[in-house]
């Protein structure tokens with residue numbers, strides 16, 4: 001992959017990590033943010049991550065913070081947006097970006113669940129627009145979903161897949177622009193049933209998590225559900241589905257149990273209680289456990 005000029009818009013949790021991955025892959029990266037503190041600390045956060053991971057710290061020199069959006073994107077071959085999850089903000093931002101870039105500059109959004117069509121549908125050159133859904137932290141979780149819309153050109157998809165592959169990511173091509181793409185649809189199908197089990201008094205929240213972590217969660221990193229279905233047999237899978245699917249939650253909206261938690265201010269870590277109570281120490285322990293696990297998995301890759 002030839003060296004490219006990459007612009008990252010939004011220097012928050014995801015944006016600075018995405019900039020880090022591209023800089024480490026040898027690309028020149030500009031990064032911009034409307035919040036001065038985010039922008040001013042971006043290089044220091046990248047340097048700290050690289051140091052912590054034992055990666056080449058000199059890569060941070062390829063990252064240039066720019067306070068002005070126009071200056072950040074003007075020379076870009078590829079722009080990726082990682083600003084707050086707000087449709088109107090993203091629409092306005094891409095309309096503005098399009099005024100400053102070449103007609104063939106690829107434009108990508110890192111939205112978690114908003115259809116790319118809703119964000120990019122108003123652009124003049126929609127064939128260069130797509131989604132790239134990274135996972136947190138971007139430098140530790142390999143997957144990037146590359147989402148094609150009805151207008152996206154095959155060249156834009158191919159370039160984006162190759163760009164991420166060459167940067168050490170595992171890109172997955174999402175051929176239809178559906179809410180939640182692939183990863184979040186699967187993840188939240190599981191969360192829906194996890195919440196329903198608690199709501200119906202079948203077990204408590206701690207037990208749901210313990211069951212997953214001590215059973216199929218152990219295998220998931222090496223055995224996907226469809227590999228697993230083939231392994232046990234599609235006939236057995238069908239027999240199981242005949243019994244289980246009618247019993248599991250299929251309500252179309254968020255669970256009333258979840259809505260009640262939110263209404264009561266039980267927001268999880270940020271309020272100290274969600275499905276469970278969380279002391280500051282328990283929160284720090286869990287965060288650290290996840291990070292250590294992801295680092296170890298990366299070393300095994």
Ligand SMILES: NC(=O)c1ccc[n+]([C@@H]2O[C@H](COP(=O)([O-])OP(=O)(O)OC[C@H]3O[C@@H](n4cnc5c(N)ncnc54)[C@H](O)[C@@H]3O)[C@@H](O)[C@H]2O)c1
Nearest residue numbers: 010012013014033034035038082083084085111112134136
């Ligand atoms: N956090 C995650 O786990 C995760 C995972 C995948 C995708 N995403 C998606 O990535 C995007 C960013 O999420 P995040 O967690 O990094 O959020 P964040 O709040 O950490 O960062 C967002 C940044 O965007 C900046 N910003 C807001 N408006 C801007 C503008 N007009 N121009 C430039 N910068 C602007 C903010 O100042 C902030 O620094 C969201 O769409 C989110 O849904 C998040």
